[in-house]
Amino acid sequence: xxxxxxxxxxxxxxxxxxxxxxxxxxxxxxxxxxxxxxxxxxxxxxxxxxxxxxxxxxxxxxxxxxxxxxxxxxxxxxxxxxxxxxxxxxxxxxxxxxxxxxxxxxxxxxxxxxxx
Amino acid sequence: xxxxxxxxxxxxxxxxxxxxxxxxxxxxxxxxxxxxxxxxxxxxxxxxxxxxxxxxxxxxxxxxxxxxxxxxxxxxxxxxxxxxxxxxxxxxxxxxxxxxxxxxxxxxxxxxxx
Numbered sequence: 001x002x003x004x005x006x007x008x009x010x011x012x013x014x015x016x017x018x019x020x021x022x023x024x025x026x027x028x029x030x031x032x033x034x035x036x037x038x039x040x041x042x043x044x045x046x047x048x049x050x051x052x053x054x055x056x057x058x059x060x061x062x063x064x065x066x067x068x069x070x071x072x073x074x075x076x077x078x079x080x081x082x083x084x085x086x087x088x089x090x091x092x093x094x095x096x097x098x099x100x101x102x103x104x105x106x107x108x109x110x111x112x113x114x115x116x
Numbered sequence: 117x118x119x120x121x122x123x124x125x126x127x128x129x130x131x132x133x134x135x136x137x138x139x140x141x142x143x144x145x146x147x148x149x150x151x152x153x154x155x156x157x158x159x160x161x162x163x164x165x166x167x168x169x170x171x172x173x174x175x176x177x178x179x180x181x182x183x184x185x186x187x188x189x190x191x192x193x194x195x196x197x198x199x200x201x202x203x204x205x206x207x208x209x210x211x212x213x214x215x216x217x218x219x220x221x222x223x224x225x226x227x228x229x230x
Contacts, residue, residue, distance in 0.1 A: 036159065044151070044159035090221075106206075106221040 002027045002093045006107035014115045019063075019078040021110050023091030026072065033074040034092040035065055038109075044090060050074060061085070086114045119143075122207045122222035129197055130230055137192045137225045139207030145220070147171075148190035150182060151206040153224070159206060165190055166212060194227075202229045 007022040025031055035047040048059025055067040061084075065076045076089060091107040120141045129135050141148065150162040163182040164171050170182070179195040190209075194201060207222040 038159075105223060108220055 002105050004091050004093050004107035006091050006110050010111050012113040013081045016080050019081045021076040021089050023074045024072050025093045029095050032094040035076050036090040038088045081114045083114050120209050120220050120222040122225050126226050128228045133197050134195045139190050141209040145209040145211045147210050147212045149208040150192050153204040197229045199229050
C-alpha cells in the first residue's frame with residue numbers, strides 16, 4: 001500500500017523568501033512521485049514528477065523537488081517566493097508510470113500564502 | 117477510517133452504456149467536487165456542490181450529471197458513454213468558509229470505455 005503525508009496544511013512565507021513544502025511517502029515498491037499545484041478556481045496541474053531518473057527534479061515556475069529514499073521524502077522548494085505562487089500544492093505517489101496504469105494517491109494538500 | 121471513498125476503483129464498459137460513480141465522505145465537509153484527470157495528468161474540475169447545492173459547473177457535456185442526495189455524498193452519472201470519457205475521475209471534499217480545510221481526495225476511479 002502507498003500513502004502520502006504532507007506536513008502542514010498551511011504555510012506562509014514572505015515574498016522573496018524560500019519556499020519549502022514537505023512531503024513524506026510510504027511505498028512498498030520504488031515510487032513515482034509528483035507535485036501538483038492548484039491555483040484559485042482552477043484545476044490541478046502537474047508541477048513536476050520523479051520517475052526513477054535524477055533525484056533532483058526541476059519543474060515549472062522555478063520549483064524543484066529532491067527525492068531522498070533514506071528519508072522517504074520528496075520536499076518541494078523554490079528559492080524565492082513570488083506573490084503568484086500562492087496556491088494549493090498536492091504531493092502524490094504512484095506505484096507505476098501513468099502509461100502503465102499507475103493510479104495517484106494524493107496527500108491532503110498544503111496551502112501556500114505569500115505575504116508582500 | 118475517516119476518508120473520501122469512491123466506488124468502483126475500476127470501471128470498464130462499452131460505448132453507449134450508462135454508468136455511475138459513487139463518492140462518500142465522512143469528514144463532515146460541506147463541499148464536494150468531481151475532477152477529471154486527462155492524459156496529461158491535468159486534474160480539471162467538473163462540478164462542485166456546497167451543502168447539496170451546485171456551485172461550480174464547468175463546461176462538461178450534458179451526459180454528465182452529478183447528484184448529491186446529502187452533504188456526505190456526491191455521485192456522478194454518465195449517460196451514453198463515449199471513448200473520450202476514458203479517464204481517471206477523482207472525488208474530493210473540503211470545508212469551505214472561515215475554517216477552510218485542504219482538499220481531501222478520493223483514490224480515483226479509472227474509467228475505460230471500449
